[in-house]
Amino acid sequence: MIRAVAFDVGETLIRDDRGWASWADWLGVPRHTMSALVGSVVAQGRDNADALRLVRPGLEVSVEYAARERAGYGEQLDEHDLYEDVRPALSRLLAAGFRVIIAGNQTRRAGELLRALDLPADVIATSGDWGVAKPEAAFFERLVETADCTPEEIVYVGDHPANDVFPVRAAGLRAAHLRRGPWGYLWADSPEVAAAADWRINSLTELVDTLTR
Incomplete structure (x- = not known):
């Protein structure tokens, strides 16, 4: 039961589209590019955060999250x-x-x-x-x-x-x-x-x- x-x-x-679009804007790549990279890592069975590291090798997600918050580009949800x-x-x-x-x-x-x-x-x-x-x-x-x-x-x-x-x-x-x-x-x-x-x-x-x- x-x-x-x-x-x-x-x-x-x-x-998740708004979240990935926000990351694309933050990292300075076209939103379509970010979407394509997300699709690529998904198909390979990798962690979705790897899409961010393909744009910026060595990126620490938690550090970048904090930087976005300080800059006024933190998470949004409605x-x-x-x-x-x-x-x-x-x-x-x-x-x-x-x-x-x-x-x-x-x-x-x-x-x-x-x-x-x-x-x-x-x-x-x-x-x-x-x-x-x-x-x-x-x-x-x-x-x-x-x-x-x-x-x-x-x-x-x-x-x-x-x-x-x-x-x-x-x-x-x-x-x-x-x-x-x-x-x-x-x-x-x-x-x-x-x-x-x-x-x-x-x-x-x-x-x-x-x-x-």
């Missing part, structure tokens, strides 16, 4: 960054009695911005808040503790197999792979993902329909 549904953030709940199905899906899950958790690999600042959106969720947290990030097992241990359920009673929803499917199953949770964003589309038909994911979905609405049926 599923009692809790937990969600990744980037390209699951929010669009209603326009949400995918259209987010609020309706989360609201339906809460109404149906599920515990709804938002927990992804983001900074503390992103966590503040997410909480300011007043999303229909019981808990909103980020790896920056918790001090541990996916795919580390400790992230999912913290998630299970937060959900106050057994692992098999929790579904984790996300787009990135290496962060949101394989380690989720290794931790004993159920996994829903979302066909959304570069990682979601690229790996949607992967035999490995098909074997590991409990559900493969095209929208959050599809998952809610399944869980509330």
Whole structure:
């Protein structure tokens, strides 16, 4: 029996295009170039931050984040960054009695911005808040503790197999792979993902329909 549904953030709940466009502007390259580099590292199975290091070799992301903040170009997030199905899906899950958790690999600042959106969720947290990030097992241990359920009673929803499917199953949770964003589309038909994911979905609405049926 599923009692809790937990969600990744980037390209699951929010669009990443504004964030990557901001990085392109900061590093002084065309936005199309940055998009192409992101696609390239995704296809190679590399960390998405490697796209930034291709533009500026040796770049330290945390240092650059701090520099952007000081210069007034810090993270931004508002209603326009949400995918259209987010609020309706989360609201339906809460109404149906599920515990709804938002927990992804983001900074503390992103966590503040997410909480300011007043999303229909019981808990909103980020790896920056918790001090541990996916795919580390400790992230999912913290998630299970937060959900106050057994692992098999929790579904984790996300787009990135290496962060949101394989380690989720290794931790004993159920996994829903979302066909959304570069990682979601690229790996949607992967035999490995098909074997590991409990559900493969095209929208959050599809998952809610399944869980509330």
